[in-house]
Amino acid sequence: MKKTFAFLEDKGISYEFIDYKKQAPSVELLKRFLTKTSLENLINRQGTTFKKLEEAQKKAVLQESTALPILMAQPSMIKRPLIEYADGSITLGFVSDQIAVKLK
Numbered sequence: 001m002k003k004t005f006a007f008l009e010d011k012g013i014s015y016e017f018i019d020y021k022k023q024a025p026s027v028e029l030l031k032r033f034l035t036k037t038s039l040e041n042l043i044n045r046q047g048t049t050f051k052k053l054e055e056a057q058k059k060a061v062l063q064e065s066t067a068l069p070i071l072m073a074q075p076s077m078i079k080r081p082l083i084e085y086a087d088g089s090i091t092l093g094f095v096s097d098q099i100a101v102k103l104k
Contacts, residue, residue, distance in 0.1 A: 004081040004094050013103060015083075020075035030068050033082065036090045039067055042079060049076040 008015050018025075033042060043061055044050060050058070053074075060066035061077070071077055079092045083099060091098050 001081055003096075004083070004099075007094070007096055007099065011100075011103065020078060024072050024075055025078065027068050027072065030071055033084075033090060034064060036088070037092060039064055041092055042082075043067070043071070043077055044079040047076060049074050 005017075030042075039062070050061075053061070053070075057070060061070055081094055082090060082092055083102070084090045085102050089102065091102060
């Protein structure tokens with residue numbers, strides 16, 4: 001996240017940061033993200049939160065109907081940064097080239 005903040009600030013781009021750990025994402029917000037990316041892309045499978053899940057929960061995260069409540073309860077599993085742009089599109093993860101293109 002620090003790289004993303006620094007990148008945006010260096011470019012003079014204002015942004016709104018939503019800390020999902022303090023303010024859990026709503027089911028509506030997660031569904032909106034899922035209209036723009038797949039559940040597989042949205043979930044950070046490399047993080048410790050995902051790795052600590054029981055096998056049944058790891059399987060449940062693969063289906064939208066069972067994944068959303070888990071993501072709301074464990075928002076650390078959402079890939080970060082998730083940037084939503086003015087045109088409604090999103091990028092996941094810090095890839096400076098992708099972000100720069102979206103900001104043009």
